Amino acid sequence: MSKFMWGGIVMSKNGKVISIINMKGGVGKTALSVGISSFLSEKKDEKVLLIDSDPQFNATQAFIDPEDYLKSEKTIFKLFKPQTELHQSFVMPKREELVTKINKNLDILMGDLNLVLVNKSSDSGLIKRLKRFITKNNLRNYYDYIIIDCPPTLTLYTDSALVSSDYYLIPNRIDRYSNIGISSLNRAIGDLIDQEDLELKCLGLIYTMVQNHLSDKQKEVKAELESNKAMENIYVFKSSTSLVNDMQVGKQGPIATRYAKSNKDISDVVDELQALLSKNSSKEGVTVDG
Numbered sequence: 001m002s003k004f005m006w007g008g009i010v011m012s013k014n015g016k017v018i019s020i021i022n023m024k025g026g027v028g029k030t031a032l033s034v035g036i037s038s039f040l041s042e043k044k045d046e047k048v049l050l051i052d053s054d055p056q057f058n059a060t061q062a063f064i065d066p067e068d069y070l071k072s073e074k075t076i077f078k079l080f081k082p083q084t085e086l087h088q089s090f091v092m093p094k095r096e097e098l099v100t101k102i103n104k105n106l107d108i109l110m111g112d113l114n115l116v117l118v119n120k121s122s123d124s125g126l127i128k129r130l131k132r133f134i135t136k137n138n139l140r141n142y143y144d145y146i147i148i149d150c151p152p153t154l155t156l157y158t159d160s161a162l163v164s165s166d167y168y169l170i171p172n173r174i175d176r177y178s179n180i181g182i183s184s185l186n187r188a189i190g191d192l193i194d195q196e197d198l199e200l201k202c203l204g205l206i207y208t209m210v211q212n213h214l215s216d217k218q219k220e221v222k223a224e225l226e227s228n229k230a231m232e233n234i235y236v237f238k239s240s241t242s243l244v245n246d247m248q249v250g251k252q253g254p255i256a257t258r259y260a261k262s263n264k265d266i267s268d269v270v271d272e273l274q275a276l277l278s279k280n281s282s283k284e285g286v287t288v289d290g
Contacts, residue, residue: 013047015140016277018203019165021150021158022172023181023188028208028241030058032171033149035241035256035266036273041105042257044270046144049099050108051130052076053161054151057111062254063102064110074098077112079129080157082121090129095137107143119155126156127196131164154188162189163196169273170205170234171241172225174218183230203276204235206269209243235276239268 020033037050052059053076060069078093099107118126133139139146148161162168170185172178182205193200207222214222226236244262256262 013141013144015143015146016167017134017140017146017148017165019148019150019161019168020171021162021168021185022152022170022178023154023185024178025152027152027171027173027178029152029171030054030062030149031254031256032169032206032208032241032266032269033147034059034062034254035262036270037106037145037147038255038257039263039266039270040145041103043267044274045105047105047142048107049139049143049146050102050106051146051148051161052109052111053115053130053157054111054149055113055115056151057113058254059149060108060110063106063108064100069110072100072110074100075110075112075114076130076157077114077118079133080115080118080121080126080160082117082123092133092136095139095142098133111149115151115155115157118157121156127160127163130157130160134164159192162192162200163198165200167201167203167277169203171208172205173209174207174214174222174225176221179221179225179228182225182228182234186230201280202234203273204237205231206237207240210240211243237269237272239265239272241265241269 020029020036022029033050037048040046041048050059050063064072074097076098078098099109101107134146148165150158150161168189170182172182189200189202192198211218225231241256242261242265244256244259244265252258256266
């Protein structure tokens with residue numbers, strides 16, 4: 001564990017970078033990213049950076065007022081913005097030039113619709129831009145956790161998130177359409193690991209938006225997924241998140257910690273997540289007893 005000076009204070013952390021990803025939309029990915037980040041920062045007193053790498057920037061909208069967002073230029077697009085002049089060289093932004101503070105323990109690197117333009121770039125170096133931002137600014141020593149909310153598509157900025165990460169987490173609904181994407185996700189991430197020589201590990205799969213009582217059909221779909229060859233090396237979390245209507249329409253916004261039922265769900269998820277991380281280092285891989 002390294003130490004360095006930050007504003008006159010000696011910081012000593014070993015922050016974990018975790019991408020939350022699924023190839024399919026509508027599986028509660030952003031709600032999980034926001035919920036984990038909120039709970040860790042508010043209830044566990046951990047220092048967290050939430051990175052919104054989805055052009056839909058829903059994680060950003062959960063915390064940032066629209067007017068404040070429009071006034072700010074501190075978004076992730078600054079990391080990927082194409083250079084307009086050939087002679088220009090990219091200057092890595094400092095943390096304070098990109099990161100916005102939400103509360104004492106939670107910061108956010110806001111998303112940006114303009115990320116869709118990044119895929120048109122032929123600059124192969126962009127894939128490591130986010131990793132370099134984290135490294136150059138010693139963010140692993142400043143934050144206990146860096147959570148990356150990924151888009152549900154294979155893009156340059158999705159790859160950039162995964163290249164930056166130690167682990168990835170798969171949120172998944174119990175339905176056949178959601179199950180289809182797991183094999184594709186495995187292949188895509190496997191190819192990226194080989195291509196970039198990564199030590200990226202899957203923390204597991206979390207069932208999201210689960211109804212109080214599963215129908216026989218849902219139980220069948222769940223069993224079918226868990227017996228699939230694509231799942232043989234993927235841990236299935238014992239905890240899950242429920243379908244909570246208040247998070248969709250509640251006045252307190254789509255943040256799990258603000259509602260009793262979803263707060264209990266995310267508490268269980270975070271406890272299990274931290275237990276996994278404490279048992280395993282990125283070098284040893286992820287294994288779980290029983």
